[in-house]
Amino acid sequence: MKTYSESSTKAPESLLDRAYSHIDGIEQDGLPAPSIEELLQRNADLWRGCDMAGQGVHGQSTGYPQLDEVLPGRGWPQNGLMEIISPHWGMGELQLLIPLMRSVIARGQWILWISPPHLLYAPALTQAGINTDQILVVNLDTSCKDALWSMEKALQTKNCGLVLAWQTWLPGKVLRRLQLAAETGSTLGVLFKHRDSKYSPSRLRIQIKDSSSSSADFSTADVTVIKARGNFRPLTTRLKLYQHHA
Amino acid sequence: MEDPESTVQLPLPSPFGAKAEVIELPLPGQPASESKQDSTQFQAKKPDNLWYAVYFPQLAQLTESQQQEHLKELAAVLESISSTVSFHPQALICEIRSSLKYFGGINAIHNKVNEPLKEALKQLSLPEFFLHAACPTVTGSLLLARSGHNGLVYRKDNLRSALGQLSTEVLHLSKEQNRRLYNMGIRHLRDIWRLPTDGLRKRFGSEFMNLLKKALGEAPDPTQNYLPPPAFSTSYDLPYEVESLDRLLPIADEMLSHLCEFLRRRDLSMSHLVFYLKHEKRNGTDINMSLRQASRCNKHLLMLLETHFTNLMIPAPVIAMKMEVKKFDAFMSHSESLLAEDKPNGRQYHDNNLYQFMEQLKARLGGHFVNSINTVAEHCPEYATRQIAYDEMEITSRAGDKQKSIPLTPRPFLLLQEPQQLILKNGKLYHSKPITIISGPERIESYWWSGSDVRRDYYVALEQNGSRLWIYRERSGEKNWYLHGYFA
Numbered sequence: 039m040k041t042y043s044e045s046s047t048k049a050p051e052s053l054l055d056r057a058y059s060h061i062d063g064i065e066q067d068g069l070p071a072p073s074i075e076e077l078l079q080r081n082a083d084l085w086r087g088c089d090m091a092g093q094g095v096h097g098q099s100t101g102y103p104q105l106d107e108v109l110p111g112r113g114w115p116q117n118g119l120m121e122i123i124s125p126h127w128g129m130g131e132l133q134l135l136i137p138l139m140r141s142v143i144a145r146g147q148w149i150l151w152i153s154p155p156h157l158l159y160a161p162a163l164t165q166a167g168i169n170t171d172q173i174l175v176v177n178l179d180t181s182c183k184d185a186l187w188s189m190e191k192a193l194q195t196k197n198c199g200l201v202l203a204w205q206t207w208l209p210g211k212v213l214r215r216l217q218l219a220a221e222t223g224s225t226l227g228v229l230f231k232h233r234d235s236k237y238s239p240s241r242l243r244i245q246i247k248d249s250s251s252s253s254a255d256f257s258t259a260d261v262t263v264i265k266a267r268g269n270f271r272p273l274t275t276r277l278k279l280y281q282h283h284a
Numbered sequence: 285m286e287d288p289e290s291t292v293q294l295p296l297p298s299p300f301g302a303k304a305e306v307i308e309l310p311l312p313g314q315p316a317s318e319s320k321q322d323s324t325q326f327q328a329k330k331p332d333n334l335w336y337a338v339y340f341p342q343l344a345q346l347t348e349s350q351q352q353e354h355l356k357e358l359a360a361v362l363e364s365i366s367s368t369v370s371f372h373p374q375a376l377i378c379e380i381r382s383s384l385k386y387f388g389g390i391n392a393i394h395n396k397v398n399e400p401l402k403e404a405l406k407q408l409s410l411p412e413f414f415l416h417a418a419c420p421t422v423t424g425s426l427l428l429a430r431s432g433h434n435g436l437v438y439r440k441d442n443l444r445s446a447l448g449q450l451s452t453e454v455l456h457l458s459k460e461q462n463r464r465l466y467n468m469g470i471r472h473l474r475d476i477w478r479l480p481t482d483g484l485r486k487r488f489g490s491e492f493m494n495l496l497k498k499a500l501g502e503a504p505d506p507t508q509n510y511l512p513p514p515a516f517s518t519s520y521d522l523p524y525e526v527e528s529l530d531r532l533l534p535i536a537d538e539m540l541s542h543l544c545e546f547l548r549r550r551d552l553s554m555s556h557l558v559f560y561l562k563h564e565k566r567n568g569t570d571i572n573m574s575l576r577q578a579s580r581c582n583k584h585l586l587m588l589l590e591t592h593f594t595n596l597m598i599p600a601p602v603i604a605m606k607m608e609v610k611k612f613d614a615f616m617s618h619s620e621s622l623l624a625e626d627k628p629n630g631r632q633y634h635d636n637n638l639y640q641f642m643e644q645l646k647a648r649l650g651g652h653f654v655n656s657i658n659t660v661a662e663h664c665p666e667y668a669t670r671q672i673a674y675d676e677m678e679i680t681s682r683a684g685d686k687q688k689s690i691p692l693t694p695r696p697f698l699l700l701q702e703p704q705q706l707i708l709k710n711g712k713l714y715h716s717k718p719i720t721i722i723s724g725p726e727r728i729e730s731y732w733w734s735g736s737d738v739r740r741d742y743y744v745a746l747e748q749n750g751s752r753l754w755i756y757r758e759r760s761g762e763k764n765w766y767l768h769g770y771f772a
Binding site: 129130157159161163164177196247 | 637638641642644645648649652653654655656657658659660665668669670671690691694695696697698699700701722744746747749750751752753769770771772
């Protein structure tokens with residue numbers, strides 16, 4: 039509890055400091071102030087209220103060009119918490135993350151899987167080009183409290199580049215705490231859920247919809263960005279997942 | 285020229301005889317005062333070292349390794365008088381000049397170790413006697429001790445005459461060399477002193493000459509000091525009973541900082557630590573902390589202990605706490621992250637932090653809850669993946685079997701531990717919604733040699749609600765359909 043209360047009071051200030059530090063510092067040095075466009079490009083905490091996605095390049099590419107288009111910063115956020123909502127398991131929720139996982143592994147960081155609903159299958163990871171040496175799995179039978187504790191600790195650790203967790207419902211307080219942990223460790227945390235909760239403090243919420251219209255279409259899926267810092271309206275795009283299934 | 289304070293010729297005791305007795309040092313009385321005078325004279329110039337040698341002739345009958353073992357036991361006794369104990373064949377030598385004044389003379393030192401050494405010998409079931417001597421050179425004192433003279437020589441100048449009285453046997457030469465010396469008519473070391481060095485070197489080799497020079501203090505005689513194996517244990521009695529484990533943390537912090545200070549001084553780190561919590565009228569509680577990566581960072585250790593405490597239930601209030609190190613390791617300097625915290629954008633991924641994190645995970649969840657996964661070259665799907673518990677993980681040596689067995693057909697990310705039977709109704713498959721088969725079959729047949737035959741046709745399927753499934757149909761028995769995985 040201690041960590042939470044401390045960081046929660048500090049975080050908004052530091053966020054503001056960071057946002058303004060660029061402007062202040064540069065003016066003091068007497069250098070020409072950068073244009074607003076430049077700041078928007080680089081800083082993930084600044085965006086134009088009237089514009090939609092596609093501002094800046096501070097994200098890390100998702101590997102799916104259409105998805106990059108609808109995400110602010112043209113990619114996944116560098117840190118923070120994001121939620122992937124799929125009404126059922128097996129809708130391509132992990133497919134979305136394959137390129138990201140590959141780049142995390144290539145950076146030499148670890149991926150922690152916290153209580154996946156079923157056995158994590160190593161051959162599938164190898165097929166997707168993900169090195170299993172840098173993967174740690176926390177068992178499903180771990181208690182919820184312990185799972186959350188390990189998620190928070192992992193998010194705070196810089197060696198973990200990506201933390202994946204399957205939690206169907208979490209209160210906003212817990213989510214906020216995880217979000218702050220992810221910011222301090224500059225780690226990306228992903229929560230897989232079945233249902234969307236409107237007031238979640240996560241940085242990004244993405245929903246995968248069942249492609250009921252084209253039932254026989256295996257590889258395409260509709261992905262909706264419900265909420266992202268820098269977007270005010272949901273954007274939907276159709277992606278071709280399951281690329282290595284061809 | 286006879287040295288007043290040096291050795292007196294005494295009959296050589298037979299080392300293995302039952303009557304072997306330690307002969308008292310011929311020091312007390314008049315020579316002692318003179319020695320004091322001597323030492324004051326010389327201190328102005330350069331105080332000679334004084335090496336105290338203890339020789340155990342009875343060890344010669346034992347094997348080399350046994351000798352080493354016994355010498356270690358005996359060295360522990362000598363550690364009480366000097367920190368510079370070195371091992372020699374059947375003998376121990378330590379420097380005592382620096383502690384002469386402290387103990388109040390050579391006699392006091394001898395008396396201090398005499399009884400404990402005999403006690404130690406008794407414990408080792410060896411004859412309870414030893415020979416001893418002291419002189420300003422290491423080899424010299426060893427030779428003196430071997431001779432059984434129990435002599436004492438304070439000054440280097442007197443060494444030559446003192447050693448001269450010794451028989452050549454004390455040099456422990458080879459038979460051939462002994463024979464040659466005998467044939468040359470040499471019985472004592474003083475006979476050797478009279479011979480020209482060049483000739484001696486030619487006949488007996490430079491090693492022989494070196495030995496003599498060392499004995500006389502003309503050649504350097506380095507020794508390797510024996511460092512007893514490290515041990516650390518500390519305990520703390522609480523002034524009152526403590527029920528909340530959190531209140532033990534400040535005490536633990538202090539104990540750990542003592543430990544880390546000890547480790548730093550010995551340039552060690554440790555990888556296994558045990559905390560004992562003592563309770564009144566109940567059995568104590570043990571907290572085992574074994575680390576994958578040896579550490580001596582008290583912050584990290586305290587954090588681990590705190591994590592252990594969160595899961596710990598104590599049967600009764602704690603009245604005392606004890607800490608003991610079970611395993612020491614050499615300190616690896618790279619494990620200390622020097623500037624990692626100072627970097628604003630932590631772009632350095634030190635393994636060190638990761639190990640600390642994994643240890644914390646293990647401390648909280650227990651070793652078998654944290655797993656690493658691996659692909660196994662195996663045809664049957666459920667055996668093609670393996671979870672390795674954290675405790676059995678070998679992080680360094682796992683690079684070998686990469687890409688050895690990637691199946692060509694797609695495999696699901698999530699595999700069901702137990703396949704789930706699907707419902708077949710009116711020729712249509714149902715899970716929770718109707719299922720359409722997309723591709724397949726992929727036939728997998730294995731384990732026909734064991735009792736449980738695996739004969740399956742695998743299909744990739746799509747459930748109407750959007751789930752991508754991996755299903756199979758048994759080819760024998762009731763030919764049921766099963767769900768085996770999700771293409772998440």
